[in-house]
Amino acid sequence: MSLERVDVAVVGAGPAGAAAALAACRAGASVLLLDKADFPRDKPCGDGIAADAVDVLTRLGVSGVTDGYPAVERLRLVAPGGGEVARPLPRPAYTVPRKVFDERLVRAAVAQGAELRRHAVRSIRPDRDGVILDDRIRARVVVGADGAGSVVRRALGHPVNPDGHLAIAIRGYAPAVGTEQLIRTTSARWPAYAWSFPIGDGSANVGYGETLRGTPLTKAYLLDRLAELLPGGPPTGLRAHHLPLSTHRPPPGRGPVLLAGDALSLINPFTGEGIFYAVLSGSLAGAAAAAGPQRAAERYAAAFGARLGRHLRHSGFAALLTRRPSVVDAAVRAARRDGAVFHRMVDLGLGDGVFDLRTIGRIGAAMLPKRDAAS
Structure with missing residues (x-):
């Protein structure tokens, strides 16, 4: 033949x-x-489409991939310790x-x-x-x-990918609460987080994921963690998937x-x-x-x-540093104080950004204990 x-x-x-x-x-x-x-x-999937992805497709001659879906202008990031930062995204994202x-x-x-x-x-x-x-x-x-x-x-x-470099997540759809992207991290079984990405039609893509460490995770467990971090009615369209991490x-x-x-x-x-x-x-x-x-x-x-x-080297190094939830807590504090730090974190997490010495310094300073005002 x-x-x-x-x-x-x-x-x-x-x-x-x-x-x-x-x-x-x-x-x-x-x-x-x-x-x-x-x-x-x-x-x-989380359905999030970052501006950097749209740029690549535009260079390939593709237009209109986000048509009908409104831009998402803001991101709220909640640290493992409960601190949070909410700022406008450097460039709008979409949920398609x-x-x-x-x-x-x-x-x-x-x-x-x-x-x-x-x-x-x-x-x-x-x-x-x-x-x-x-x-x-x-x-x-x-x-x-x-x-x-x-x-x-x-x-x-x-x-x-071996354990430690492979995550599992469950995704569904639920009524949207607000119009900003939300990523809520948690120190329980760190690294782990939940998300809610509004689509623009009154619904949001919601989910929970965590890095695998040798213990099989059940659907019931993933849903319990999702409900704990994002209270609300049970999502529809639930599906789980593996995430092979770039590390x-x-x-x-x-x-x-x-x-x-x-x-x-x-x-x-x-x-x-x-x-x-x-x-x-x-x-x-x-x-x-x-x-x-x-x-x-x-x-x-x-x-x-x-x-x-270069980006993957920086993200790999940052992943190593952030094995300690306290580092993420400090990064969120630094991003709340300084919009440039927030932008660097977004670029590293959604595009091909890198950390610079200024950003590292700001995060390091945020890890230092506060001085007594009287000292």
Whole structure:
């Protein structure tokens, strides 16, 4: 039986896969976009779309992904010790249900020339002429954007993230309370937090997540924690999902096989944000794939490192520091006193920001005990 041939096969049509398909099509490659589901389809997620993600999509020629969903202008962050800061976001964010957002990205990729096909990939094997998928398709380059349980990642020999670098979260929808984004952290089983992101139609995406540490967590337990941190009626549309944190990433690729998004463990360890990482890594992988199989992994790794390397080093270091809830308490106090610190924290948690010495100094000062006014 002859094999179907294509320049680039993208496994997974979520934000990372759609962005990879868009970038590869724009570079002139023939692209087959494969997903096990029909679109539109739901996907468990916080549904938060940061301004940085919109920027990446705009550069790919995609517009209108947030149409119909009002901008969210403010963020309230509650520290493990109970202190909080509420300020305007440096740039507005959006809450767009993934059923809508992913469908819009997929349709944009198809409009650019990608062929979307419902197909669950089960086997991947490189040969001298490319990569063969399920003994049916030969692609010159494959981009694995198939999520936390990535088949492509497993084919490269990379196991799932270990405990301490893998979180679990449960997400649902409930009536919105207010119009600002809320992230409420808690010292109980730290690091852990709940969130409420208003959609703009009177409802909000709500959820709770925590880092796994060897003990299986039940749905009942996750719902109890959510109810404790965000009191209210029981949410609807509940679904749980794993979050492979960026603090433990495999290599971006090997030979003609590349990884992007959750398959590359690109989840921000502070906020659980993954859409910006997904569309950015997908766009870089798609561009590298379109240039051909020779040194595809090396091209992608170089572009990925140049674009995200410094940020990921800073976020990894900050994740190490914030293993102590008291550091997060101090950071929130510093952000309440100084808007520049708040902006740095938001950029680190929702985009590709880094910490500077001034911010570190402000947080360090906030950790010092208050002096007696009479001394």
